[in-house]
Every structure is written in C-alpha cells, then in structure tokens.
Amino acid sequence: MPRARxxxxxxxxxxxxxxxxxxxxxxxxxxxxxxxxxxxxxxxxAQGRPATLTGKALRPALVLLACQAVGGRAAQAxxxxxxxxxxxxxxxxxxxxxxxxxxxxxxxxxxxxxxTSAAILAGDALFFLAVQTLAQAPAPLCxxxxxxxxxxxxxxxxxxxxxxxxxxxxxxxxxxxxxxxxAAKTGSLIAVSCALGALAGxxxxxxxxxxxxxxxxxGQCFQLADxxxxxxxxxxxxxxxxxxxxxxxxxxxxxxxxxxAANEPARELAALYATSGPLSSDELERAAHLIKAAGGxxxxxxxxxxxxxxxxxxxxxxxxxxxxxxxxxxLARLAADRTH
Amino acid sequence: MPRARxxxxxxxxxxxxxxxxxxxxxxxxxxxxxxxxxxxxxxxxAQGRPATLTGKALRPALVLLACQAVGGRAAQAxxxxxxxxxxxxxxxxxxxxxxxxxxxxxxxxxxxxxxTSAAILAGDALFFLAVQTLAQAPAPLCxxxxxxxxxxxxxxxxxxxxxxxxxxxxxxxxxxxxxxxxAAKTGSLIAVSCALGALAGxxxxxxxxxxxxxxxxxGQCFQLADxxxxxxxxxxxxxxxxxxxxxxxxxxxxxxxxxxAANEPARELAALYATSGPLSSDELERAAHLIKAAGGxxxxxxxxxxxxxxxxxxxxxxxxxxxxxxxxxxLARLAADRTH
Numbered sequence: 001m002p003r004a005r006x007x008x009x010x011x012x013x014x015x016x017x018x019x020x021x022x023x024x025x026x027x028x029x030x031x032x033x034x035x036x037x038x039x040x041x042x043x044x045x046a047q048g049r050p051a052t053l054t055g056k057a058l059r060p061a062l063v064l065l066a067c068q069a070v071g072g073r074a075a076q077a078x079x080x081x082x083x084x085x086x087x088x089x090x091x092x093x094x095x096x097x098x099x100x101x102x103x104x105x106x107x108x109x110x111x112x113x114x115x116t117s118a119a120i121l122a123g124d125a126l127f128f129l130a131v132q133t134l135a136q137a138p139a140p141l142c143x144x145x146x147x148x149x150x151x152x153x154x155x156x157x158x159x160x161x162x163x164x165x166x167x168x169x170x171x172x173x174x175x176x177x178x179x180x181x182x183a184a185k186t187g188s189l190i191a192v193s194c195a196l197g198a199l200a201g202x203x204x205x206x207x208x209x210x211x212x213x214x215x216x217x218x219g220q221c222f223q224l225a226d227x228x229x230x231x232x233x234x235x236x237x238x239x240x241x242x243x244x245x246x247x248x249x250x251x252x253x254x255x256x257x258x259x260x261a262a263n264e265p266a267r268e269l270a271a272l273y274a275t276s277g278p279l280s281s282d283e284l285e286r287a288a289h290l291i292k293a294a295g296g297x298x299x300x301x302x303x304x305x306x307x308x309x310x311x312x313x314x315x316x317x318x319x320x321x322x323x324x325x326x327x328x329x330x331l332a333r334l335a336a337d338r339t340h
Numbered sequence: 341m342p343r344a345r346x347x348x349x350x351x352x353x354x355x356x357x358x359x360x361x362x363x364x365x366x367x368x369x370x371x372x373x374x375x376x377x378x379x380x381x382x383x384x385x386a387q388g389r390p391a392t393l394t395g396k397a398l399r400p401a402l403v404l405l406a407c408q409a410v411g412g413r414a415a416q417a418x419x420x421x422x423x424x425x426x427x428x429x430x431x432x433x434x435x436x437x438x439x440x441x442x443x444x445x446x447x448x449x450x451x452x453x454x455x456t457s458a459a460i461l462a463g464d465a466l467f468f469l470a471v472q473t474l475a476q477a478p479a480p481l482c483x484x485x486x487x488x489x490x491x492x493x494x495x496x497x498x499x500x501x502x503x504x505x506x507x508x509x510x511x512x513x514x515x516x517x518x519x520x521x522x523a524a525k526t527g528s529l530i531a532v533s534c535a536l537g538a539l540a541g542x543x544x545x546x547x548x549x550x551x552x553x554x555x556x557x558x559g560q561c562f563q564l565a566d567x568x569x570x571x572x573x574x575x576x577x578x579x580x581x582x583x584x585x586x587x588x589x590x591x592x593x594x595x596x597x598x599x600x601a602a603n604e605p606a607r608e609l610a611a612l613y614a615t616s617g618p619l620s621s622d623e624l625e626r627a628a629h630l631i632k633a634a635g636g637x638x639x640x641x642x643x644x645x646x647x648x649x650x651x652x653x654x655x656x657x658x659x660x661x662x663x664x665x666x667x668x669x670x671l672a673r674l675a676a677d678r679t680h
Contacts, residue, residue, distance in 0.1 A: 028494070029494070030494070030498040032498065032501055032502065032505065033497060033498060033501055094460050094461075094464065097456070097457075097460060098456070098457040098460060098461070115504075116437070116438070116456075117437075117438040117500075117501070117504040118501070118504070120434050120437060120438060120460060121434075121438070121497050121500055121501045121504075123464075124434065124463075124464075124467065124493075124497050125494060125497050127464065127467065127468070128467070128490050128493050128494055128497070129494075131471050131486075131490050132487070132490045132491070132494075135475075135483075135486050135487055135490065136487065142483070143475075143482070146471075146475050147472070147475055147476065150468050150471050150472045150475065151472070153464075153468050154368070154369070154370070154465060154468055154469075154472075157373060157461050157464050157465050157468070158370040158372065158373060160457075160461055161372055161373055161457070161458070161461045162372065164455075164457040164458070164461075165372065
C-alpha cells in the first residue's frame with residue numbers, strides 16, 4: 001500500500017492539475033480585467049510581472065478527489081474544479097470590499113491596490129467565468145452541475161449578507177443564527193464542490209448526498225478554524241491581520257458562543273461589543289481574552305471535533321475508493337486541525 | 341391594419357408580460373436579500389410596503405418582440421426576457437456603488453438606503469438569478485442562450501471597467517475608446533436581448549445576426565441619449581441628478597467628442613476636466629456649456645441619427661413580421677428621440 005500523502009502534497013497536486021485549466025479559462029477575459037484577476041489569483045505582482053503565489057486549492061482538490069472517490073477520473077471533474085475555484089475567488093474579491101480588508105495572502109487586496117470599483121467588477125467577471133466554464137462543460141456538469149453551483153452561490157450570498165447584518169445588530173446573535181450563517185457562507189461552496197465531483201464521476205444520488213454532507217461538515221471545520229485563527233492566529237502564517245473580525249464586531253462562531261454563555265466574561269464581552277467607535281488594541285486583546293474565558297474557544301474546538309467526526313462518517317457511508325478516501329480524510333483533518 | 345402602438349404602450353405591455361415571471365423568479369431568493377431586490381425592482385418602498393414602480397422594461401420588450409419578429413410566440417422567449425431584465429438590474433446595483441449614485445428612478449439607491457455591502461450582494465444575487473433562469477429554460481436558451489448572455493455580461497463588465505478607468509485618466513480619451521466603452525457597457529446587453537429573442541423564436545443565424553446588430557445600434561442610441569440627458573436633461577423626468585457625470589469627470593460620448601474638437605471651448609473644457617477636487621455648480625454649468633459650444637452635443641445627436649438609420653436597416657434585413665417590426669421601429673425611434 002502506498003504511503004499516505006500529506007495535506008500539503010494533496011493540495012499541491014490539485015493546484016498543479018487545476019492551474020493550466022484555470023489559466024486557460026482566464027484567457028477569455030479582456031486584458032484590463034485580467035490584470036486585476038491575474039493579480040488576485042497570485043499569477044502577477046502589483047506591477048503585472050509574473051509571480052507564483054498560489055492559493056490553497058482546497059475546493060479544486062475536493063472536486064477532483066470526490067470524483068475519484070466514486071470511481072471517476074480527475075479529468076472528468078476538471079471544469080467543476082475550475083468553476084469552484086473561480087467562484088471562491090470572486091466571492092473573496094467582493095468580500096474584501098464588504099469587509100474593507102486591506103491584506104490577503106500577505107499582499108494588498110485588489111480593492112486596496114486598484115480600488116473598490118475594480119474589485120467589484122473583477123469579482124463579477126470571475127463569477128461569470130465560473131458560469132461560462134460549467135456551461136461549456138460536458139453533461140451532466142453543464143446542466144445539473146450548473147444548477148447546483150448557482151444554488152450554492154445564492155446560499156453563499158445569503159451567508160455573506162447575514163454576516164454583514166449580524167455585525168450591525170446590537171442584541172447578541174443566537175448561536176444557531178451564527179452557525180447557519182457560517183454554513184451558508186463557507187459550507188455551501190465546499191459542500192457543492194464535493195457534490196460536483198461526485199456528479200462528474202457518475203455517482204448515484206445516495207453517494208453524492210453523502211459526499212455533499214462530508215463537504216458541508218468539512219466546511220464547518222474550516223470556518224471554525226478561520227474564526228479561531230482570526231482571533232488567536234499568527235498574521236505571519238495566516239497572511240491576514242489579527243482581530244479585524246473583532247474590530248468589525250463580527251458575530252463569528254467563537255464570539256457567538258461566548259456571548260451566549262451565562263458567565264461574567266460573556267457579560268463583559270457583550271458590553272465591549274455594545275460600545276460604538278473603534279476598539280483600542282488593548283480592548284481588542286481584552287475581547288480575545290474574554291471570548292476564551294467565556295468558553296468560546298473551547299466550544300469552537302469541540303464543534304470542530306464534532307463536525308470532523310460527522311464528515312468522516314459521511315465519507316465512509318459514500319463507500320469511497322481507498323486512495324481518494326485517504327486523501328479526503330487527510331483534508332478533513334487538516335481543516336479541523338488548524339483549530340488546535 | 342391596426343393602429344401602430346406607442347412606445348409607452350409597447351413597454352407597458354412587455355412589463356405586464358414579464359412581471360409575473362420576474363416575480364416568480366425572485367421567489368427563489370432568501371427573504372433578507374429579497375427585501376433589497378424587491379426595493380430595487382420597485383416592488384416595495386423603503387419600509388418594505390408594496391409599491392408599484394416599474395422600470396422601463398426596454399430589454400424584455402426587445403427580447404419578446406425579436407422573438408415575434410421571427411415568427412415565434414412571446415412565451416417562448418419569456419425566460420430570456422426575465423434573464424435580461426435581471427442582468428440589467430444587477431448591473432445597475434453594482435453601478436450605483438461604483439459611481440456612488442444616491443438616486444435612481446426618483447428614489448434613494450439600494451446603496452444609499454441599505455449600504456454598499458447590501459448593494460454588492462443584491463447585485464450578485466440578481467446576476468445569479470439570471471443565470472439560474474436561463475439554465476432552467478428549455479433549449480436552446482439553456483445552452484446557446486446562456487453562453488450568449490454570459491459573454492454579453494463579460495462585455496458589459498469590460499465596458500463598466502473602461503468607464504471607471506477612463507474617468508481617472510488625465511489625457512483625453514479618444515472618441516473611438518469612448519464609443520467602444522459605450523458599446524460594451526450598454527450595447528452588449530441590448531444587442532444580446534434581441535439575439536436571445538430571435539434564438540428563442542427559432543431564427544436562423546442570418547436573421548439572428550441582423551437582430552443582434554439592430555440591438556447594438558439601438559443600444560448606442562440609448563447610451564447617447566443617456567449621456568445627453570445626464571448633462572442637459574431634467575432631473576424631474578430622468579429621476580437622476582444632472583451633471584453627476586461631469587462631476588465624476590466621466591468621458592461620456594458628448595464629452596469625448598467635445599474634448600477631441602480643435603477649438604477654444606474644447607481647450608477650456610480640457611482645462612476644467614484636468615483640475616482636481618470637486619467642481620462648483622458654476623463650473624459644472626460652464627462645462628455643460630463648453631461641451632455644447634465645442635460641438636459635443638451636435639455630434640452626439642448626429643451619431644444617434646446615424647445609429648438609428650443603421651438599426652432600422654438591420655431590422656429590415658432581418659425580414660421581420662409586420663407587427664413586431666412596427667413595434668421595434670417605434671422603440672428604436674424612442675431610444676434616438678430622447679436625444680433631440
């Protein structure tokens with residue numbers, strides 16, 4: 001039996017597979033817009049010179065592996081892998097405008113470098129490039145696949161919007177609202193990535209549903225990790241500033257869990273979140289401490305363990321091919337392990 | 341022979357036909373996002389109470405009439421009419437963010453009322469609803485039709501982006517650059533509306549191409565009118581503030597024409613456009629006067645007459661059914677007549 005691959009090897013392999021197809025798709029964009037999307041995708045630097053900064057390729061890896069898990073060849077799922085990566089990047093472009101984020105992957109965001117209009121239009125272009133990629137793929141990707149992807153994007157948009165409205169609300173968000181928001185914002189695209197892979201590989205409805213559930217739970221692990229790293233992560237590793245979520249009074253999962261606790265740190269945190277105007281760096285550190293003291297961090301780590309177990313149970317129920325199962329298990333553990 | 345219908349009757353009829361299908365499509369959106377899109381579409385007021393403000397329905401009218409022009413029934417083209425209107429409204433939502441516009445159709449824009457994030461996400465939702473509408477339509481709309489529409493949207497995005505970059509440039513845009521920008525920004529969606537109608541009606545490639553060209557020229561008339569009304573129109577009629585385009589130093593078609601003239605008003609206009617910071621209301625009125633004195637307004641009116649003639653020539657070459665031809669001619673004249 002071959003040695004199990006590391007998460008890094010799996011993601012690098014997926015990036016290598018999907019990169020030429022992604023670049024091929026991007027050639028359909030007009031040069032002015034492409035200058036923005038090439039930069040965003042890490043292919044060029046701010047001056048337009050070639051660069052080789054690639055994203056994590058988690059969604060393409062899931063598409064390709066889900067296809068192989070049901071006995072398909074990775075090539076069958078390639079258009080879906082490209083489309084999922086394009087949608088993900090389009091949503092990041094709009095997200096950075098919405099959150100006014102200045103840094104992503106250790107570099108200025110498109111909106112920081114080229115302005116808000118550029119980031120909105122580059123996002124629109126990548127969204128439509130994703131649609132074009134699937135619309136031109138063979139059946140069933142061009143039909144059922146496109147319908148699944150567009151439905152997932154609508155969920156993603158709902159989740160993004162819930163995120164922005166929750167942060168404006170003064171009363172605490174319920175934990176279930178925050179979890180539903182995370183499921184829609186992050187889980188929907190990761191879940192549909194797995195479903196599209198299974199669809200491309202010719203899986204029946206039952207196996208496809210299990211792989212979609214696998215993705216949904218993995219997505220929850222991923223969002224929990226993102227939320228935890230946003231509070232306690234090292235910016236040198238994450239490439240994003242720490243505590244920006246708290247500054248925006250986001251009701252991320254650990255925060256929502258902390259606020260829902262009936263203890264003194266929860267009450268102090270609620271009072272801090274209820275103030276208006278920017279929080280000082282001392283107040284931000286205090287908030288991070290209070291979230292932990294109120295039990296928000298432990299809750300998030302526990303939730304991540306729960307979703308990892310659910311993900312692996314669904315993976316098993318999909319009766320996956322052995323090699324793909326090992327890789328998908330590794331990716332699920334990676335998503336969960338980032339949190340502890 | 342029946343009395344020819346007025347443009348108002350034609351547009352009202354198209355709005356009545358497309359409205360139930362548009363509302364049916366909107367039901368697929370989640371309530372929080374729908375609150376935004378219902379307001380934008382004129383179905384509710386700022387408090388969410390029912391309202392009956394409808395848009396011009398120009399694009400749906402063109403889709404339905406192009407279908408009838410080639411012998412099809414309007415019902416065959418309905419999903420394309422809905423998709424074209426959704427794309428148009430999605431692009432308006434993003435446009436208002438990009439231009440920081442506060443008023444549209446005599447009411448505050450979504451971004452003015454609900455914020456930038458809401459307007460970006462509502463636009464994303466309508467873009468994808470358009471894709472979903474066509475993806476679920478019968479062939480050939482779900483295949484070829486979707487590919488045409490998505491290609492037109494990419495052109496529209498290119499045109500929008502050219503618009504924002506042209507206004508930031510200090511050297512004058514060439515007239516051909518400004519015309520290409522207008523063709524992409526406004527012409528592409530109007531042209532594809534006609535092409536989709538013809539496609540739904542079962543037209544051959546030649547008739548479809550002529551109807552697409554008809555739409556492209558009508559789109560140029562429409563953009564010329566928009567540019568002229570933005571400088572010399574009555575806000576009580578247009579529903580938008582006057583001179584906002586000049587304040588943003590937009591290189592709209594009359595401005596680009598004026599700047600390319602070799603006369604004294606052109607030089608004074610160029611100097612005014614080259615200043616930084618907001619223009620006073622006296623300076624804005626002076627700019628409007630200079631554009632006219634440099635010949636920008638006459639040029640735009642002449643161009644509109646030229647594109648109207650080209651539109652009608654292409655319409656004729658498509659051998660349209662008589663009633664639809666009369667209506668399409670009326671709409672082309674409406675688009676052109678708004679300018680003089």
